[in-house]
Amino acid sequence: MDALRVGLIGLGTVGTGVARVLVDHADRMTLRSGRDIRLTRVAVRDTSRPRTIDLPASTLTTDSLAVATAPDVDVVVELIGGLRPAREIVLAALRAGKDVITANKALLCEHGDELFQAAREAKRCIAFEAAVAGGVPIIHTLSQAMTANQITGIEAILNGTSNFILTEMFQKQAAYEDAVALAQQLGFAEADPSMDVKGTDAAQKLGLLTLLAFGTRVTPEQFLVQGIDTIELADLEYADELGYAVKLVATAKLVSDKLELHTQPTLVRNDRPIAQTDGPFNIIGLTGDIVGKTWYSGQGAGGMPTASAVVSDLIDVAAGRARLNFEQLDLWGSRAPFPLQPVEEINRRYYLRMEVEDRAHVMAEITDALGRNEISLASIIQHETPEPEEVASTDPRPRFVPLVIMTHRTSEGRLRAASQALAQLGCIRTPWVCMPISD
């Protein structure tokens, strides 16, 4: 059979990894797919830049669109990220009759509809194993291995950068800012880490998994998304004292045929697989109505794990599997999507950490404000503080002490009403910390 000719767009960490695998392991590619897989065109930003991989100068160009539509390219691998010009490049490639492989979750989350339709019309496919959770083959799993099931729940760590930062803070007793700086230094975080630490990246990945698992199209603006950028070391330590770890958890689950959806820093019991997943790793728990609970984990980012996913997609394209898979993916609105559960109705337990004024009756005021909103308390931590007369202070301002509360189950709506009531008390320093607790 003819060789499969690859046009690679973007030669960053992942692109270099892909090129290296194709060049160094050409025999393996042929064995696994039944065809040679050959890198014929590579688009880069600057052809003169020194690189760690040696490619024939004739394959390099700065013209991405030319690679996307080149006659000696059968499949286009888009690894530049972002929405523009990635969208135009992918559309051009599909219209020129190329299959497309992409690691671009932002693009698929934002323009997936349009791109999937374009692929369908062109009778081509889009493969995107690398768009979610790097080395964890969750797209293969969801779209092929779990097809007997209606997925009923997804619970996952989908952002390796955030997880690295949280792990670093807890294990090294580091402040958030120091952990971010280290993550940047080690290449786990970008110069501007906001997509990672604000939860957007994880939420986009959750959106893609939600589309595959539930047929529901969502973008991060439509559900609860919080990042780890407001978490303090103290929260990790209180959580640990209570028997929990704090993780950025992306959740999608069916509750009475509605879809509960959120990506938030969450307390997870220490004996759960998610709590035990440290460093730049991802983990995904899938529950199916037939199979029960299953778990998948591996390195979530990094050049080589993500290259592994891209190359497995290339082998699927070469072997003819990718197009069959794409045709069977439930992306065409062929069933009624599950509606989103209104955010106020989401029902969970919560962790609250607040700095409260150290005077008589404060605890009564707080528990009363919670109680009036039908929120009952499961546990409280208030560590012993020195007696007021023992504190040698001439500061006339009120003294504040930390108070940690875990609530019983309540709704997000009640919690928000209680938060307004608490804010009006005046005995709590703002802002305070509020995190859900995973079941």
Add this chain to the structure above:
Amino acid sequence: MDALRVGLIGLGTVGTGVARVLVDHADRMTLRSGRDIRLTRVAVRDTSRPRTIDLPASTLTTDSLAVATAPDVDVVVELIGGLRPAREIVLAALRAGKDVITANKALLCEHGDELFQAAREAKRCIAFEAAVAGGVPIIHTLSQAMTANQITGIEAILNGTSNFILTEMFQKQAAYEDAVALAQQLGFAEADPSMDVKGTDAAQKLGLLTLLAFGTRVTPEQFLVQGIDTIELADLEYADELGYAVKLVATAKLVSDKLELHTQPTLVRNDRPIAQTDGPFNIIGLTGDIVGKTWYSGQGAGGMPTASAVVSDLIDVAAGRARLNFEQLDLWGSRAPFPLQPVEEINRRYYLRMEVEDRAHVMAEITDALGRNEISLASIIQHETPEPEEVASTDPRPRFVPLVIMTHRTSEGRLRAASQALAQLGCIRTPWVCMPISD
């Protein structure tokens, strides 16, 4: 497209689960595969037996071979287990032009070569996701999602029954026999549990994974296989004291281009995913040269998890993916298989628990016997025992006390030589316990 017509052979726990999914979720099958999937023939041992699932009487027969070759059957699902008549049935089905789905690891491990060749010659496929680790889609993962990689290591719990028994012993302080009885009562173990507790079942599954990952054909007689039937509660407790759990671990890994292969009760550090996998669950760690370490876990046995795997194979057959996948599987000797590492050269740390005579110089004799075989000690546990004069005993026989030793790395060959030397000392009660320690 025409419906895919299914002939089901065996209506036990898994077979009933498969039938139930096909009947209860017919719409889902059509949506996921693009075709109706219809159960047309079912072979059972006794058609008059009452069942938990209602099937038209006309579909039931006791003639397995007739189902395997029936004109209104496109794909045969073999769920009777064992070698005979399963082998004849599968061969007959393939020769009659049917695709085959099987959960029968013993059959594939023993006769895989013959059956895979027969399928190839008939231009049909054999799909066997359910043969290894029930609800964990490890065959899909190995044969599709990890194709960019040379797998360099597999480390797994592949037998849910053994894992349930070990968990029960440790958590409930139960004796081995009591834990086995409970496993039987709950349906996790058969009346004759020997395939499970002697390690054969896990070793057969490891054989299948080894064929897929390394191209090497092995049956359990060719490598180290031990079961959990010699483990005592005391071993689980000493291991815990040392910071380890005892698990039945199946291992295949490349060491200098040779394949180290064994299935044995093994000490695994408590912070590792394998140590944290309890009850009837399976977990598989796959290391790839590109992706690094990845983990997969879920329920390893039971009707519905295994039915999920069978039905995903059915959907693959219906959608045309199964045949493409089968063609690309590396089952045809298309590459040089990795040779097995000789058992004497396997290099690990070991845990030894022995009852030793409680007299002067015994420890010197034991450590000398180990030292002469170049085995050095990493740690020793000998708990304080009462002073001899405090023990009111008229028993003239020597008193024995437990001694636990963890060695530094050594070879299986040296360990065996040391064991012979220890046996000759006469101060150790036989048999003693020896388990490897996972890295």
